[in-house]
Amino acid sequence: MTAVGIDAIEIWTGKLKLDLAETFAPAKGEAPEKYTKGLGLEASSFPDTYEDIVTMGANAAKRLMDRKGLSPDDIGRIDVATESAFDNSKPVSTYIAGCLEEVYDGDFHHANKGERKFACVAGTQSIDDAYNWIKAGRHRGRSALVIATDTALYARGDPGEATQGAGAVAMLVSEDPSVVELSTHQGYGSADETDFLKPNQQFPSVDGKRSVQVYLARMREALTDFESVAGRIHSDDYAYFPFHTPFPGMVRKAALLGFRHMTRDTEIEDELATEIGRQPREEEYEDWEAYEDAIRSYMDALKETDTYNDWYARAIDPTLTLARRVGNWYTGSVHVARASALKTAAETGRALSGEKLLVGSYGSGAQAEIHSETIMDGWREEVEAFDIDEQLARRYDLSFEEYGRVHDAHNHEKERELEEFTVPSGEFVFTGWGRMNERK
Numbered sequence: 001m002t003a004v005g006i007d008a009i010e011i012w013t014g015k016l017k018l019d020l021a022e023t024f025a026p027a028k029g030e031a032p033e034k035y036t037k038g039l040g041l042e043a044s045s046f047p048d049t050y051e052d053i054v055t056m057g058a059n060a061a062k063r064l065m066d067r068k069g070l071s072p073d074d075i076g077r078i079d080v081a082t083e084s085a086f087d088n089s090k091p092v093s094t095y096i097a098g099c100l101e102e103v104y105d106g107d108f109h110h111a112n113k114g115e116r117k118f119a120c121v122a123g124t125q126s127i128d129d130a131y132n133w134i135k136a137g138r139h140r141g142r143s144a145l146v147i148a149t150d151t152a153l154y155a156r157g158d159p160g161e162a163t164q165g166a167g168a169v170a171m172l173v174s175e176d177p178s179v180v181e182l183s184t185h186q187g188y189g190s191a192d193e194t195d196f197l198k199p200n201q202q203f204p205s206v207d208g209k210r211s212v213q214v215y216l217a218r219m220r221e222a223l224t225d226f227e228s229v230a231g232r233i234h235s236d237d238y239a240y241f242p243f244h245t246p247f248p249g250m251v252r253k254a255a256l257l258g259f260r261h262m263t264r265d266t267e268i269e270d271e272l273a274t275e276i277g278r279q280p281r282e283e284e285y286e287d288w289e290a291y292e293d294a295i296r297s298y299m300d301a302l303k304e305t306d307t308y309n310d311w312y313a314r315a316i317d318p319t320l321t322l323a324r325r326v327g328n329w330y331t332g333s334v335h336v337a338r339a340s341a342l343k344t345a346a347e348t349g350r351a352l353s354g355e356k357l358l359v360g361s362y363g364s365g366a367q368a369e370i371h372s373e374t375i376m377d378g379w380r381e382e383v384e385a386f387d388i389d390e391q392l393a394r395r396y397d398l399s400f401e402e403y404g405r406v407h408d409a410h411n412h413e414k415e416r417e418l419e420e421f422t423v424p425s426g427e428f429v430f431t432g433w434g435r436m437n438e439r440k
């Protein structure tokens with residue numbers, strides 16, 4: 001059977017940077033370590049005032065099409081995943097297609113266009129849609145362009161403000177992919193939740209603490225559901241575990257929970273037993289509270305062991321290197337985590353072809369999805385083409401006052417004359433509502 005999966009990836013970061021330790025922490029009167037150690041973040045990417053979800057998505061897509069030598073005729077669908085859409089009728093993919101048609105011969109009249117919304121999990125759902133479309137044989141030899149693009153901004157003063165970010169990830173889904181083959185093995189954890197909402201409002205209403213618990217609960221369900229299809233997950237079966245990363249500290253919590261789950265009733269649990277005891281079993285406790293206390297103590301001991309820390313350093317930490325520098329990109333976040341792991345492997349000369357990834361996507365509202373992927377032979381060449389380090393180094397470093405003005409500008413004030421902090425060059429820029437985005 002023909003392999004279907006991700007053939008190419010391009011990442012576009014917002015062109016401004018908010019440094020959390022140097023700029024944000026002093027202005028908030030907080031210790032820098034709250035952000036750098038507690039949340040695990042160094043900086044957020046911010047969009048300049050001429051950037052938005054359309055320009056960032058179109059710029060990532062343009063780079064991808066140019067690098068792969070594609071024309072509109074090679075692409076049979078454009079799916080955009082975003083939770084920052086500004087149009088309740090037209091999908092963002094039509095705006096992005098409009099931009100791309102300005103610069104390529106040919107057009108996307110033949111291409112199906114759509115917009116997916118389920119908070120941050122929508123990027124992965126769009127990839128699933130593309131996979132299903134190809135597997136169903138409806139693609140007529142064409143590939144799908146999937147773009148996850150978001151400006152993840154919170155209201156000023158919201159605890160989520162430290163986890164903001166902005167950027168786009170463009171991915172080409174096709175037959176005989178170069179980066180990863182998607183498998184049919186998937187697991188879900190889904191429930192109606194109200195911890196993170198944006199009902200017709202620009203910034204989310206968030207119960208941050210509860211959102212962390214909901215993330216963990218849905219991921220736990222998705223793990224169990226995945227195992228019902230694919231069998232037991234073992235910590236050594238996967239090279240990396242790229243997970244949705246609202247902030248690296250969230251993944252640290254999920255990783256600990258996942259490691260306990262994966263090592264239960266295995267040789268690893270037996271080995272650890274001499275050091276920290278066996279994992280508590282529910283039937284050994286009189287009530288749920290006592291059981292939960294015992295689990296908490298076990299987890300506290302587990303996170304101090306070399307066994308756990310070695311696994312974390314090998315399989316989790318490399319997925320977080322980009323997130324630390326860019327913050328939360330909502331729909332793009334888990335795809336940044338995959339890119340981050342592959343990039344680290346390429347830099348350290350690690351051989352990965354044929355190895356597997358366990359990918360954990362999550363969207364508030366809420367749904368977790370876990371699936372596995374197999375790394376293909378062409379992964380290294382694709383990943384070495386990333387220019388994300390150069391893009392990150394070029395970001396304009398905002399002062400706190402400037403940050404406030406940029407935040408206001410993105411709060412629907414884009415019609416007035418706005419100061420710009422960087423000079424656009426060979427890229428799509430926002431020129432006004434209802435007008436075509438131009439390439440400067």
Ligand code: CAA
Pocket residue numbers: 031032033034035037038039120159160161162163196206207208209211212215244245246247249250328330362363364
């Ligand atoms: N040194 C070291 N660590 C410190 C510290 C210091 N000086 N000060 C605080 N910390 C630690 C805290 O102990 C805490 O770590 P633990 O959770 O491991 O205990 C961490 O830093 C954060 O501190 P607080 O919990 O006090 O931070 P907060 O309450 O101000 O904000 C938050 C945390 C509620 C998660 C907030 O960032 C938030 O609302 N974020 C947005 C919602 C979010 O991202 N939720 C994640 C799940 S939902 C999801 O994934 C979807 C999505 O993309 C939004």
